[in-house]
Amino acid sequence: MRLLEFQAKELFRNYGINLLPSKASTTIEEGRKHAKELGYPFVIKIQVPVGGRGKAGGIQKCQNDDEFELKYPQVLGLTIKGEKARAILLEKMADIKKELYLSLFLNRSKRCYTIIASPEGGVEIESVKNQIIKEVGLGEVSDQVAREVAKEMKLEGKAADDFVDILQKLAKLTVEKEAELAEINPLAIMQDGSLMALDGKFVTDDNSNFRHDELQKYQEKTEIEERAEKSGFSLVELDGDIAVVGNGAGLVMSTLDMLSDNGGKPACFLDVGGGATTDSVYEALTLISKMHRVKGILVNLYGGIVKTTVVAEAFLKAYDDKLINLPVFARLKGTESDKAKEMLKNSRTKIFDSVEEAINAAVMGIKR
Amino acid sequence: MTDIFKILKGTPEDSDYKKKGVIVQGITGAYGSLHAKNMITYGTNIVAGVTPGKGGQKFEDKVPIYNTVKEAVDASGAKISIIFVPAKFFLGAAKEALEAGIKLLVAIPEHVPVRDTMEVLDLANKKGAVIIGPNTPGIMIPELIKIGIMPATPFKAGKIAVLSKSGTLLYEISDALTSAGFGQSITIGIGGDPINGTRMIDAFDMVKDIPDLEGLVVVGEIGGDSEEILAQRIIDIGFKKPTVAYIAGRAAPKEKRMGHAGAIVMGTYGSAESKVSMFNKANIPVAKRPSQVPVLLAGKMQQSD
Numbered sequence: 001m002r003l004l005e006f007q008a009k010e011l012f013r014n015y016g017i018n019l020l021p022s023k024a025s026t027t028i029e030e031g032r033k034h035a036k037e038l039g040y041p042f043v044i045k046i047q048v049p050v051g052g053r054g055k056a057g058g059i060q061k062c063q064n065d066d067e068f069e070l071k072y073p074q075v076l077g078l079t080i081k082g083e084k085a086r087a088i089l090l091e092k093m094a095d096i097k098k099e100l101y102l103s104l105f106l107n108r109s110k111r112c113y114t115i116i117a118s119p120e121g122g123v124e125i126e127s128v129k130n131q132i133i134k135e136v137g138l139g140e141v142s143d144q145v146a147r148e149v150a151k152e153m154k155l156e157g158k159a160a161d162d163f164v165d166i167l168q169k170l171a172k173l174t175v176e177k178e179a180e181l182a183e184i185n186p187l188a189i190m191q192d193g194s195l196m197a198l199d200g201k202f203v204t205d206d207n208s209n210f211r212h213d214e215l216q217k218y219q220e221k222t223e224i225e226e227r228a229e230k231s232g233f234s235l236v237e238l239d240g241d242i243a244v245v246g247n248g249a250g251l252v253m254s255t256l257d258m259l260s261d262n263g264g265k266p267a268c269f270l271d272v273g274g275g276a277t278t279d280s281v282y283e284a285l286t287l288i289s290k291m292h293r294v295k296g297i298l299v300n301l302y303g304g305i306v307k308t309t310v311v312a313e314a315f316l317k318a319y320d321d322k323l324i325n326l327p328v329f330a331r332l333k334g335t336e337s338d339k340a341k342e343m344l345k346n347s348r349t350k351i352f353d354s355v356e357e358a359i360n361a362a363v364m365g366i367k368r
Numbered sequence: 369m370t371d372i373f374k375i376l377k378g379t380p381e382d383s384d385y386k387k388k389g390v391i392v393q394g395i396t397g398a399y400g401s402l403h404a405k406n407m408i409t410y411g412t413n414i415v416a417g418v419t420p421g422k423g424g425q426k427f428e429d430k431v432p433i434y435n436t437v438k439e440a441v442d443a444s445g446a447k448i449s450i451i452f453v454p455a456k457f458f459l460g461a462a463k464e465a466l467e468a469g470i471k472l473l474v475a476i477p478e479h480v481p482v483r484d485t486m487e488v489l490d491l492a493n494k495k496g497a498v499i500i501g502p503n504t505p506g507i508m509i510p511e512l513i514k515i516g517i518m519p520a521t522p523f524k525a526g527k528i529a530v531l532s533k534s535g536t537l538l539y540e541i542s543d544a545l546t547s548a549g550f551g552q553s554i555t556i557g558i559g560g561d562p563i564n565g566t567r568m569i570d571a572f573d574m575v576k577d578i579p580d581l582e583g584l585v586v587v588g589e590i591g592g593d594s595e596e597i598l599a600q601r602i603i604d605i606g607f608k609k610p611t612v613a614y615i616a617g618r619a620a621p622k623e624k625r626m627g628h629a630g631a632i633v634m635g636t637y638g639s640a641e642s643k644v645s646m647f648n649k650a651n652i653p654v655a656k657r658p659s660q661v662p663v664l665l666a667g668k669m670q671q672s673d
Binding site: 050051106108109111112124125126137138175178180205206207208210211234236238246247248249250251252253254256257258259260261266269271274275302303304305333334335354355356 | 399402455456479480481482483486487489490517518519521532533534535536537538539540543560562563564567587589590591592593594597614616617618619620621623624625626627628629630631635636656657658659
């Protein structure tokens with residue numbers, strides 16, 4: 001899961017990483033209270049799980065009450081890259097000498113944790129220049145390695161000491177919470193030479209959730225995603241009108257691509273998974289029936305482990321229960337697919353020999 | 369370099385040539401028993417099963433079950449194991465296998481924490497063992513040995529190597545290849561996780577020198593940069609065998625995980641565009657649809673004749 005800035009900073013604080021005073025709120029009443037406690041000037045920051053907040057006007061300086069009353073609701077009302085504000089963070093303004101970049105991430109190609117640091121931070125990682133890159137195995141950062149990075153950053157005195165301290169604490173946090181990415185950007189050198197984390201990005205490995213009850217309070221899931229997870233299939237909501245159902249993440253992705261190539265708009269990615277049962281597919285159809293934008297369902301099944309008859313049965317039950325009354329365009333192949341086709345013959349399901357034909361029919365059928 | 373064929377097949381002087389023994393960890397579970405049966409039906413020599421607490425019993429009245437991998441290895445001499453245990457028990461099961469001397473470990477479970485995978489790979493490196501997966505459909509030499517969960521029907525013996533991150537796309541594309549008369553010499557499921565025991569490039573190194581190899585098919589998907597690294601390797605060594613790629617996830621939104629833990633685009637890292645352009649640079653055509661793969665492969669073969 002991807003934590004919001006204020007949640008990442010809660011973890012930073014617990015691990016002793018230097019931060020400016022800040023407070024998170026969801027209403028202007030709460031915000032006013034925090035404004036008093038912090039005192040002006042401070043920065044109003046939107047809390048959304050995407051980057052590019054500054055460019056979109058989601059980070060505003062605030063000097064007095066009048067500005068606060070104007071800007072707080074403004075920032076709270078923003079939508080950035082389709083994401084509405086989850087909260088607002090008020091953070092003390094500070095006098096900065098220089099902005100650095102620091103992160104630890106899971107390096108997929110090298111299969112180890114890797115430090116990226118740069119003396120020129122404050123911009124998106126893609127444009128960070130003079131990157132210092134160090135592979136650190138399973139994430140242990142020794143004094144010596146931390147000192148080396150500080151030296152390559154050309155840091156001296158207090159800044160160097162603070163950097164070593166922050167890097168080691170960030171590494172400890174990354175390892176203990178099983179993060180895929182822990183990023184401080186910018187990591188600022190203040191006028192007195194000390195270092196402060198001004199922003200925080202933290203992405204954890206969802207597969208390790210079972211070991212991290214303490215992080216579950218940060219979990220953000222729609223009811224539909226929650227139910228999908230419980231039933232053992234994966235679902236990603238998209239904004240089109242044709243629901244895409246299949247088995248296996250690769251096959252469903254491939255079906256989305258082909259549908260989009262032919263001018264169709266996917267409403268969701270739904271992988272019933274290798275352990276699909278009639279019940280779990282029925283639950284999947286229940287979730288689709290809740291998505292009001294859906295006008296048709298495209299099914300692409302390659303029955304290997306999953307019997308296509310299991311899926312056909314769920315569809316028949318969904319028709320019988322009046323759960324769905326949508327046209328279904330299906331391509332069934334593999335285990336028991338002849339039997340499944342027979343079962344669905346007199347239903348609202350149209351069966352096609354190839355996925356290409358099913359897609360064309362779906363796109364044409366929805367248009368009318 | 370790992371000689372994967374030597375591990376899977378052996379050499380003619382081996383007494384167990386072409387019938388190398390395989391251990392199934394988690395053989396009594398629903399999933400493990402189903403696939404153990406399917407592998408036996410396919411002709412894979414399943415020599416032992418492991419389920420703690422069920423030692424002394426027999427699977428299907430034939431295959432002896434042991435409490436530990438070590439006992440199974442001592443009794444059977446097997447060097448290959450396939451794991452079917454819930455993700456949270458994978459770390460323990462995999463370490464046990466490596467400590468017992470397993471040299472090829474096929475890691476089926478999905479949802480294994482990355483940290484556990486890294487720990488297992490660390491140990492595998494020390495022991496000189498190969499890990500396939502996690503979150504893999506497995507590895508097979510069609511009509512000889514199947515160590516995985518793939519259905520038998522799509523595959524046929526032949527001279528094309530297929531490497532795939534995805535299970536179902538491996539079946540779908542192998543099926544299309546088989547229908548077009550392209551059998552497979554070996555198919556390797558890399559797995560859909562961010563960290564793979566055998567990366568695309570490692571799998572490529574395993575198959576690139578097969579003496580009678582006639583072509584290579586790479587089935588990738590969004591996330592990471594293993595396809596780009598593979599394309600670069602193909603350029604660097606001047607690999608000339610007809611090669612075709614397919615990339616799933618061109619229409620996927622950014623920053624969303626598309627089912628597989630590894631299928632996510634972060635900023636520009638892991639995007640389909642980056643993979644496609646790198647394959648183009650390596651003069652490797654990228655199919656738009658799975659059904660196009662055999663067509664492009666046939667075209668590449670004509671060019672190279």
